[in-house]
Amino acid sequence: MIIASDLTKRFGAIRALDGATFSAEDGQITGILGPNGAGKTTLLRIVYGLLQPDSGGVTLGGVDVGLNPVAAKKQMGVFPDRLGTYERLSTREVIHYFASLHGLDAKQRTAAIDRLVSELDLSEIIDRRTKGFSQGQRMKVGLAASLVHSPQHILLDEPSRGLDVMATRILRDYLKAQRAAGRCVVFSSHVMQEVAALCDKVVIVARGRVVAEGTTAALCELAGEPNLEDAFVKIIGTTEGIAS
């Protein structure tokens, strides 16, 4: 379970987060929804320990991310906002690398690679160098690298950006499987359909604050609107920076 409490963060004169609070349960997919510039990436970067909040804190599986970042990072798999690839390495070598960083020994690494090849259908690209991979193939390599150590907490920052329909479906199915396995999945997006189709709980972020949270149905009821998009617009009070 992830608990973020009263997070604030400034970058110079810009207030990126202004007391953001949310929680994400195990066995659920929690969507962080907000327009461009709402503070989603900053919020997730604080949760996965890349940025330090000016105030407030995050616990992940009971571990304080600020106080014990290495222990917290061992429990999380992160698919960051900017996901590049090691173009001179093959998919197998990339996964091997990240498995090593999580301390997996040779046997565990081999088992993890075999599991990911099967789960993410990597057989065609497992021994190819990643240079020239499509967005979908890059997404698969990124997911494999993030989840090679079977983390309890999975954090994804706009993972479907740039993906085609087939790649998006693969991603969705994979995240559903992780939820079924009892994992705590958090992902940010500004795509309504994706969030509505996938999330058990939606956290709406605007101007650095969590302005509402709950199930899709609860948010629609709160806003008195028939669908999530209309409810979202009503809650944040603007249509700027929203994709349907």
Added chain:
Amino acid sequence: MNAWLGLLRKELLEISRDKRALISGFGIAFLAPLIIYGGVGFAISQSSSVSPVWIDVTNADRAPGLMETLADAQIFDVADWSGEGDRPTAKLEVIIDEDFAAAIAEGRQTQIILRGDLNDDAVRPVLGRTRDSLRQFSSATAGVRLLMRGIDPRLVQPIQWREQNTAPASNTAGRLTMMIGIYVMMAAFISAISTAVDTSAGERERNVLEMLLIQPVRPFDIVSAKLVGIFLVAMLGVLLTLTLSALAMGQVELEKVGMTFSLEPLNFVLILVVMLPLALLAGSINLWVGYLSKTFKEAQSQVAMVMLIPALGPMTLMFVPEPPDLLRQMPVTGQFMFLEQMLKAESVVVQEPIVASLLTLVLVLVFAWLASRYLASERSIDAL
């Protein structure tokens, strides 16, 4: 330990596949022997052989004896040019007095004017050789005049001197081979620039740095693994440069100028050992500057600029006749002066390179810590 080995393994894999960085890094190793073989060989051939030079002589017909003396020294009048192609340009004008023959015959003093751009580097050797020949002719004529008057010419030459060079051949060659020292030092600093920039600023530009910093590894582990990779490239550059330069030196005809060159296996190994901390220093500076730079291109230019500073140290020392002893214990200058002693086969005070190496390692830790601290800061993601 698994994690650190994983970091190192990935660095080595990437480095071994980055052909462009390796080719540019090892360029100096292949360039150095070419310059040594071409440059030093040319210098030796110039100094060990007397090539003909051409001068413009006025009234040459009045001084046939002098013209013979000049011809013996391979100095010829352009008026006598009979070869194929364009007539050579006379670098010096020699004006013989019209009265020259009569003055010589009558035992009087006569005058010769040497005219030209005497500040020109190309003219000065011709001037020197012409002066020597004139001095020789003048001295011989004076000797004949004195003998004809019954006077021993040695009376007017109370001192006769001879120069005997007692410097060992290896020492003399050492001065010439200091070029190797310069190249080896440069190899330590320059070989791994591309690799360091690629693994620091390059990783950020390829958007893989954020993913790395999210992993449960300490920034110092990341920096130290990268540093080992960069260090290995730099040392390979040093090894190649030293080996190929020494081989090239062996091919130069040093015996023509009475010199020999040999690099004993022990000295070869000692040079490599002393270069180890220097290669680490170069790597740590490269990494730190690479991370501080905002873009890959900026990193390339900044690292190259920063690397010039330590590389300039040895070059400056070349022009200091007696550098202070303290410099033997300082990073960079200490290693260079040790190299100089090894190449000249001189005896070495062991403590000096050890102190220089320890101080260099302290600097390595400082720069590695600075790079780690930068990675641990929020600025590292966007190079703010």
